[in-house]
Amino acid sequence: MTGEGTVRLRPPNNRVNERAVGWWRAQWLVTTAVPVLVLGVLGALIGPARAWLLGAAGIVAVAGLACTVFFPFWWYRVHRWEVTDEAVYVRTGALWQEWRIAPMSRIQTVDTVRGPLEQAFRLATVTVTTASSKGAIRIEGLDHELAAELARQLTRITQATPGDAT
Template identity: 50%
Template sequence: MDNATLRPPLNRVSRTAIWYWTTRAALGWLFLAAVQVVWLVLDDGDRAVHVAALAATVVAAVAHVAVMPQWRYRVHRWEATPAAVFTRSGWFKQEWRIAPVSRIQTVDSRRGPLEQLFRLANVTVTTASAAGPLKVDGLDRDTAQRLVAELTANAQATAGDAT
């Protein structure tokens, strides 16, 4: 199996997630830019350096906000079978994670303020290893609830302390 590869997980996340990621990234950049503007106004040193730094920030921000959400949406996928959970995430750096359902310890679903705004939720599946939580971002609420219910039911069917 020299040319073996992992196929992408079956399910995409909600399309709304693109807007969620865009907003989240934009807010972060806005904060950085605001700090720089305040500094520019208060500090009466070399204006040119400040302006150049601000311009660099704006260029980086536009590039990031334009590229990252689309790219992330294309990469981020998930799948849950009765035996295993399989996710792919990231954009510039991508990561596949596979964990057997028998080793699941907790299944959490969280909705932050931004996620509530876009009516999204994320699901985090943790195992006994601190290195291996599987996170699915940007699911619509119904799918998230269904996934949690399904995983919880599957995980309960197996015994042991999952270490």
């Protein structure tokens, strides 16, 4: 129920880059491969626990592959972001969706990060640090050139916005 003067929150307009699906899949595969390899090596080396360790490796592999297929598509459908002259808006999450809004007057720093996997997919993450106890807002899965332009845009807007960012 909305009354007069009530502002309704709409989803942010922008999707992450479609290459983010591949990036998220690669992250899941790496995250799955490490414990599967450890369990497999231990299973090969420890005879009495071989069946248990190899069974656990198989369970982790199947669960990890299922997550690799399912979650990146879902995240792509859910993750949104938008920057206006007043604020940065981000919606993330798979099961628990989180909406974050950072007014321009509260922004303290803007950073871009490109890890090795992000570089391979030509992506970047923009991190907007505010005075919030909740922590920084991260816009992941952006084309690296768009991320650089977004950082420049946010820097210009925040410099022109009155406030003390506290």
